[in-house]
Amino acid sequence: xxxxxxxxxxxxxxxxxxxxxxxxxxxxxxxxxxxxxxxxxxxxxxxxxxxxxxxxxxxxxxxxxxxxxxxxxxxxxxxxxxxxxxxxxxxxxxxxxxxxxxxxxxxxxxxxxxxxxxxxxxxxxxxxxxxxxxxxxxxxxxxxxxxxxxxxxxxxxxxxxxxxxxxxxxxxxxxxxxxxxxxxxxxxxxxxxxxxxxxxxxxxxxxxxxxxxxxxxxxxxxxxxxxxxxxxxxxxxxxxxxxxxxxx
Amino acid sequence: xxxxxxxxxxxxxxxxxxxxxxxxxxxxxxxxxxxxxxxxxxxxxxxxxxxxxxxxxxxxxxxxxxxxxxxxxxxxxxxxxxxxxxxxxxxxxxxxxxxxxxxxxxxxxxxxxxxxxxxxxxxxxxxxxxxxxxxxxxxxxxxxxxxxxxxxxxxxxxxxxxxxxxxxxxxxxxxxxxxxxxxxxxxxxxxxxxxxxxxxxxxxxxxxxxxxxxxxxxxxxxxxxxxxxxxxxxxxxxxxxxxxxxxxxxxxxxxxxxxxxxxxxxxxxxxxxxxxxxxxxxxxxxxxx
Numbered sequence: 001x002x003x004x005x006x007x008x009x010x011x012x013x014x015x016x017x018x019x020x021x022x023x024x025x026x027x028x029x030x031x032x033x034x035x036x037x038x039x040x041x042x043x044x045x046x047x048x049x050x051x052x053x054x055x056x057x058x059x060x061x062x063x064x065x066x067x068x069x070x071x072x073x074x075x076x077x078x079x080x081x082x083x084x085x086x087x088x089x090x091x092x093x094x095x096x097x098x099x100x101x102x103x104x105x106x107x108x109x110x111x112x113x114x115x116x117x118x119x120x121x122x123x124x125x126x127x128x129x130x131x132x133x134x135x136x137x138x139x140x141x142x143x144x145x146x147x148x149x150x151x152x153x154x155x156x157x158x159x160x161x162x163x164x165x166x167x168x169x170x171x172x173x174x175x176x177x178x179x180x181x182x183x184x185x186x187x188x189x190x191x192x193x194x195x196x197x198x199x200x201x202x203x204x205x206x207x208x209x210x211x212x213x214x215x216x217x218x219x220x221x222x223x224x225x226x227x228x229x230x231x232x233x234x235x236x237x238x239x240x241x242x243x244x245x246x247x248x
Numbered sequence: 249x250x251x252x253x254x255x256x257x258x259x260x261x262x263x264x265x266x267x268x269x270x271x272x273x274x275x276x277x278x279x280x281x282x283x284x285x286x287x288x289x290x291x292x293x294x295x296x297x298x299x300x301x302x303x304x305x306x307x308x309x310x311x312x313x314x315x316x317x318x319x320x321x322x323x324x325x326x327x328x329x330x331x332x333x334x335x336x337x338x339x340x341x342x343x344x345x346x347x348x349x350x351x352x353x354x355x356x357x358x359x360x361x362x363x364x365x366x367x368x369x370x371x372x373x374x375x376x377x378x379x380x381x382x383x384x385x386x387x388x389x390x391x392x393x394x395x396x397x398x399x400x401x402x403x404x405x406x407x408x409x410x411x412x413x414x415x416x417x418x419x420x421x422x423x424x425x426x427x428x429x430x431x432x433x434x435x436x437x438x439x440x441x442x443x444x445x446x447x448x449x450x451x452x453x454x455x456x457x458x459x460x461x462x463x464x465x466x467x468x469x470x471x472x473x474x475x476x477x478x479x480x481x482x483x484x485x486x487x488x489x490x491x492x493x494x495x496x497x498x499x500x501x502x503x504x505x506x507x508x509x510x511x512x513x514x515x516x517x518x519x520x521x522x523x524x525x526x527x528x529x530x531x532x533x534x535x536x537x
Contacts, residue, residue, distance in 0.1 A: 053423055057335050088426030096424065102417040104479070113414040116407050117426040164425055 001026045001200055002047065002092075002168055007070035009042050009051065009224075016042040018224040020070075024168070024202055024217075029194055031211055031218040031232060032204040033245065039224035040204035041097060044172045047072055047202070048094035049084035074168070089117060091167030095160075097176055097204075099153035103146025107137055107156060110145050114160035122165065130159035133189055133196075151182035155189065162193065169193070171203045175210065183210050190214075208245045212236050252379045253500055259385045261492025262392035263451055267465050268472035268484050269399055270443030276478040277403055278436035279416030281340040284325060284348035285444055286466030291351055292318040292445030293457040297365055307368060315445040322441030326434040334433070335419070352462045361459065369453035384453055391450045395443065400481045412436050416479065464508065471511035475518045477525025486526060490514070 002024040009017040017039040024030045034040050045051040046068060055066040071080045079087060102110050111130055115123035131138035134155040140148060145156055154174055161169055174190065175183045187210045194201055205211055212218065215232030220241065228235065235241050267289070274282045282288075292314045299310030325347055333339035372383040403409035411432045414422040419429050444465075455461075471491060476483030495510045518525060 048424055050420060050423060053420065060332065060334070061336055083428075084423040085426050085428045088424060093426075094424045096421065100418060100421040100424070102414060102421070104417055105413055109410065109413070113410045113422075113427075114425045116411055116414070160425065 001075060002202070003073040004043075004047065005071045005073065007043070007046060007072070008068075009039070009046060010065075010067040012065050016224050017046070020221065020224065020226055022219050022226075024200060026200055027198055028216040029190075029201045029203065029214060031208065031215040032202065032221060033206070033208045033212075033218055033235075033241075034204075034221040035206050035244075037223075038206075038221045040206070040221065041172055042224075043221075044094055044096075044170050044202075044204050048092055048170055049079070049082055049087040050094065050096075052081070053084055088164055091165070092170065093161045093164045093166035093168070094170040095157050095172065095174070097172040099150060099157045101145045101148075101153050101156050101160065103144065105145060106142050107145055107148070108141050110156055110160055111163055114163040117164055123163070126163040126165075130156075130162065133162075133192060134159060151178050151186065154178065154186065158189070158193070162197070162199075166199055168200045168202065171201065173205055174203065175205055175207055183207075187211060187214070206245070208241070212241075251377050253496060255376060255379050255381060257493040257496040258489075259381075259389060260496050261488045262389050264468055264472050264492050264495075265396060265484060265488035266388065266392050266447035266451060267444075268469045268476075268488060269395055270440040270447065271466075271469035272440075272473050272476075272479070272481070272484050273399065273403075273412070273443060274437050274440030276473050276480070276484075277416060278412040278433060280326070280330065280334075280433045280436055281337060281344055282322070282325075282330075282437050282440060283341055283345040283466065284322075284351065285440070285469060286462035286464070287348035287351035288318050288322055288441045289444040289448045289465045290355065290457065290459060290462040291321070292441075292448040293367060293452040294355060294360055294365070296367055296449060297457060300368070311449050314449065315442050318445040319438040319442040323434050323438040326437040330433075330437070331430060334430070348462070348466070352459050356459045360457070363456055365457040366455075367449065367453040367457070384450075388450050388454075391446070395446060396481065396485060399443070403481065408432065408435065413479070467508075468511050471515050474525055475514050477528025480525070480527035483525055483527030487514075 004020060004022045007017050007020045020043065032040050032043060045054065051066065051068055058064045058066055071078055073079065074090060074092060102113060105113065108127065111127055112123060115126055118126065136152050137155055137159060140152065145153065148156065158174065174186060178186065190201070191214060193199060203211060212232045212235060218230065218232050218235050219226055220228040228238065228240065271285050274280050295314035295317055296310050299305045299313055300307065325344065329343050329347060330340060333343050370383040370387055373380055374383065403412060411422065411427050414427055415429045415432050422429050472484055472487045475491065476487030491511055491514050495507045498506050498510055
């Protein structure tokens, strides 16, 4: 479904992603595991096309020079130069890190804005789906999203991403900054999303322990390079992973 | 006397609201600066005049034509000028203000000054109690209500209107949701300019079309949007009433030439007391924390 080939990304002269290739098959849950500054977010931004917009904005204000090499294929087509909004239309939806929501809008309005590409009936259906999946959100329908807790904002962000009707859902650090209880709840929700909608998932995360058992395949990256790959449960038993990511 | 003040205060408030609505769509709701707003307002007036007197078109053709051309020019301003500095707020303000200056002073240079530059008005007047009100002013009130209502519906219940709110708050998130942010922003600028043109067509018949009015319109629109709070339609209505009545009271009890200072004082006061405006949605979060 998705293939990234020999991807290299530079910010000025600093390399963020170094010759990285990966592949995701339909219906899988794939993890991208790595510590801070490993290149996870850059990888997600490149798959979603956001990096093209960032590059343009930086060039406009004479800021950082961003260089992207390599290719991204989605359902067989080369989408390397396709702008982010076109990719969303094609079904690649990114939920950025740190719960990207519209803080001044109410919960319902956030979800409605996210339904930009959908018909009215689909938006109504999407609202129901989001509230069924995250009962917490249903309680705060009219509340400003900026006043929700971090975990609720993350749920809202995932609800918004689902509203777009993704074929491939990219989650960038969904567990970042959440309490352990909230993390468990969110992992359950992510599993439910996968089984209920059949959407293909790519999850970038540094805290791998709650997720790893459920990953069909995981890529471990360090300094922008692949270091380990394998099915999630298999990596669970790998001593290197244990010491690096579980703190044992 | 009091009755007259109340009625003309209301009319003045509606005039302010009409002038501010378009500016609020672009700057308040979508977060795109368009400081050529006053120039586009005046341009719509001159275009309608040219349509009527130079091309001898009937009113029903000249007026919509002026609205469409103004919206089109605004879209071009976005595409060829604003797009290049998009995301750098100060540059957006300076660039569009510059374009506005150029348009207004071009009209002055071409000699569009004088009493013959007027638009046709509805000729009738009615008595409300003891006060005489002409039909054009009643038309302004009706247009104000209709345009404000339509704007509220548009920004709350249509996809494009909701997308306006999206791009103002987080452009990257909007991109990931499939919103073509540049297209929406261009549309927002054109939409705001269209509103300015409609306002011009109902308000300008009250006097002559004058270049200097373009600057006043920008100041008034800015004052209403800042006092009401950027992005809030209810705020616009309340702020226009406040400033509108304050202006009329100033004119009645002080002197007419103090009127222009009211909106400037209002901007200063609100920035000192509640910077996000009376009903401001932006920055409210930061102010609370």
